[in-house]
Amino acid sequence: MKSWEDLIHPDDKTRRAEALRAHLAGKTPVYEAQFRVRAKSGEYRWIASRGKVMSRDENGAPVRMAGSNVDITERKRAEEELRESKELYRTVFENTGTATILIDENDIITMVNSKFEEYSGCSRDRIEGKMRWTDLVAPDDAEKMKAYRAARLAGAGEEEAPSEYEFRFVNKDGNVRDVFLRVAVIPGTKSTVASLLDITERKQAEKRLFEAQKMEAIGRLAGGIAHDFNNILTAIIGNLDLLKLDLPASSPHLKNIEGVHSAAMKATDLTRQLLAFGRKQIITPRPIDLNRVIIEMKTMLRRLIREDIEIQTFLGRGIPSIRADEAQVEQVILNLALNARDAMPHGGRLTIETAGVYLGEDYCSKHAYMKPGQYVMLSVTDTGAGMDQETLAHVFEPFFTTKQLGRGTGLGLSTVYGIMKQTGGSISVYSVKGEGTCFKAYFPAVEESANQPKRDEAPSGALEGRGETVLVVEDEQDVRDLVERILTRAGYKVKACSGAGEAITLCRESSESIDLLLSDVVMPDMPGSDLAEIIRSSGKIKTLFMSGYTENVIVHRNILDEGVNFINKPFSSRELLRKVREVLDS
Ligand SMILES: Nc1ncnc2c1ncn2[C@@H]1O[C@H](COP(=O)(O)OP(=O)(O)OP(=O)(O)O)[C@@H](O)[C@H]1O
Ligand SMILES: [Mg+2]
Structure with missing residues (x-):
């Protein structure tokens, strides 16, 4: 039969023997040792052994000893489990990816993880047990948060005590950050656990995107209004021009016409600016x-x-x-x-x-x-x-x-x-x-190097027509009529159409040759550029486009293709005649 000694776990043998020897030698008041002993089933069980020498002989050698052995395996296991679970929680607490803190019922922060140390700019030992959560909250937000907390501890629902919300966090240096907070009461206590996520960058990015989108929307609106205005203004200014031509230089009405004209020019200016904002201005970069x-x-x-x-x-x-x-x-x-x-x-x-x-x-x-x-x-x-x-x-x-x-x-x-x-x-x-x-x-x-600027040549020479035929295609009746009148007056023959389809038919059926196609860029039935293609294929016809703004093919992202003739609406009769002459003579 194996002795008691033989059943002790090899790793524990020496420790136990030494504790016993020390006591027997009178070096310790009691003998105490914990060690593993192999049970019948083969598994080791933890034993807590205690004993004391009850009497010694005249030389001090032990004569009688009393003591107990208690099986503490279960207790040991519980202790081990507790230690493991503490470690587990600590690890989780450290690695939530968010700054996490525990707050006791007196508002004191009792535990923080390293992410929170980073957020606050304070080391753990300066926070734990010393700082209040209110020390790190922007004053404007503190009242609201105190109310939430009181409600939460009183067991109120999500309505009064939301478990997630945003607030402004103030660190040691007074820097304010936007933070998303999630908080919960630890069951059976008045303590809470809170985790914080810095959302400052995200909020700023959202704000920037929102701003940009807002400007986009206003830009679209402005561009749209300006487009309609351009047609109206073209009609107003052009008709005034014609009216002026009809009146004798001595007419008392000329002054009034000038007044309307200058107001219309101011409106034109405004429209140009709106177009620029709406990025609908046609440019030549x-x-x-x-x-x-x-x-x-x-x-x-x-x-x-x-x-x-x-x-x-x-x-x-x-x-x-x-x-x-x-x-x-x-x-x-x-x-x-x-x-x-x-x-x-x-x-x-x-x-x-x-x-x-x-x-x-x-x-x-x-x-x-x-x-x-x-x-x-x-x-x-x-x-x-x-x-x-x-x-x-x-x-x-x-x-x-x-x-x-x-x-x-x-x-x-x-x-x-x-x-x-x-x-x-x-x-x-x-x-x-x-x-x-x-x-x-x-x-x-x-990369390209800048050339010297090509300044617009001052126009010279006659603006009159020499009986050339101009095909005007424009869906806005006011503008169409106006252009027709300006050109007819200046000595051109004019054929006017309200759309591309009509223009094509007219071209095919007409026996007369057409010298210039003056077309709007944006038309309901066909883009002006497609119309130009079709008409050009039937003869040598020059093209001049007019528009207030466009998202069309001759203008890519509002940038005019090289070699395309173009006139911006609204235009004065002089500008129109000059441009028409220029294109015909080119
Ligand atoms: N350099 C600046 N210093 C101070 N405030 C400015 C400055 N530039 C613009 N602002 C402010 O921005 C506002 C808008 O400027 P913006 O140029 O768009 O319009 P405006 O100058 O008021 O009018 P407008 O330019 O159409 O005549 C101005 O009214 C002013 O309050
Ligand atoms: Mg200004």
Whole structure:
């Protein structure tokens, strides 16, 4: 038969023997040891052994000893399980991916994970048992959260005590972050566990996207209105032109007509700006040297801007060309400079700067619709009044103005915004109330080098027709009638149609040759360009397109194809005649 000693687990034998020896030698007041013993079934069981020497002989050698052996296997197992589950919870707590904290009934934070240390900027031992959750909440949100918490601890439902909501978290340095919170009461206690997720970036991205979409929508609306207006204005202005021609130079009505005319021209201006914002303006982009444009504008700016404002330019050396419509670039610079002037009623400094920059993923991820790449930056900075947050949030919206009635239309910056979008760039603004404002526009850079500008030649020579036949295709009756009258008057033969189908039939059946097709770009039955193709195939006919705006084939993304003749609505009779003559003579 095996002795008791033999059944002890080999790893525990020495430990037990030493404890016993020490006690027998009188070194410890009691003998205590825990060790495993093999049971009959073959498994080891934990034994807690206790004993004490009851009497010793005159030499101190033990004579009699009493004690007990208790099977503690179950207790041991429970302890082990508890330790394991604590470890498990700690691991889960650490690795939730969110900042997690425990809060006791007195609002003290009792436990935090390392993500929370990171969020708060404080180390664990400075938080646990010391800090209150309210120390880390933006004051504006604290009251609401206290009410939720009281309700939650009182057992209220989701309505009064939502378990998920957003609030603003303030870290040790006072930085405010948007945080999503999820909180629950630990059952049977007044403690709560809360996990926090930083959603600042996401919220900002959402806001940016929302802004961009909002501007898109307003742009579409503006473009649509402007389109209809262009047709109306073409009719108004053209009819006025004709009326003027009919009246003798001494007519007292001429003054009134002038009044209507100048009002219509103002409306035309407004429409142009709306179109620019809606990115529906038809443009002719070419490679441009931005620095040259600024240099050429300097004299004009100096004239427009009061003496008490100093104008500084810092033009970057060797910066790449941009591809844009020069008139639009001028408009951007002018609008920004005029705003700067208006922001400095008591004088100051206007700085115009250019630089070549590379915008990386980082910048582009923060600006909706921007692609990483090489850009040319134009910045216009003033030392003026600056703007508050409220104003900043709306500056690019059409008709947003803080200027007195009649002073500003609020279309300046929306035009700039539209132009920058149409060029594939972007614009952003930085402003401090009372300090000044800086607008930064980014134009995509191009490889091609900029040629000297091709200025519009001043038209000369007669505007009259020489009996040529013009086929006018326009679905708006007012415009069609007007064009017909202008051309007939000037000595052209005119055939007018309201649509492409009619025009094609007319061409086929007519024995007379047609010299020029003057067609609207957008028509209900067929795009003007397709019509031109068909008509051209039946003879040598020149084409001139007219439109207020278009999303059509001759204009790709509102950019005119090379070699296409085009006239913008609304036009004056002079402009129309000049263009018609130009195309016929080309
Ligand atoms: N440089 C600036 N400094 C301070 N505020 C500015 C500046 N630029 C624009 N703003 C603010 O933005 C508003 C809108 O500007 P925007 O150019 O679109 O219209 P506006 O200048 O008011 O009118 P408009 O340009 O049509 O004559 C201005 O009324 C002004 O409040
Ligand atoms: Mg302005």
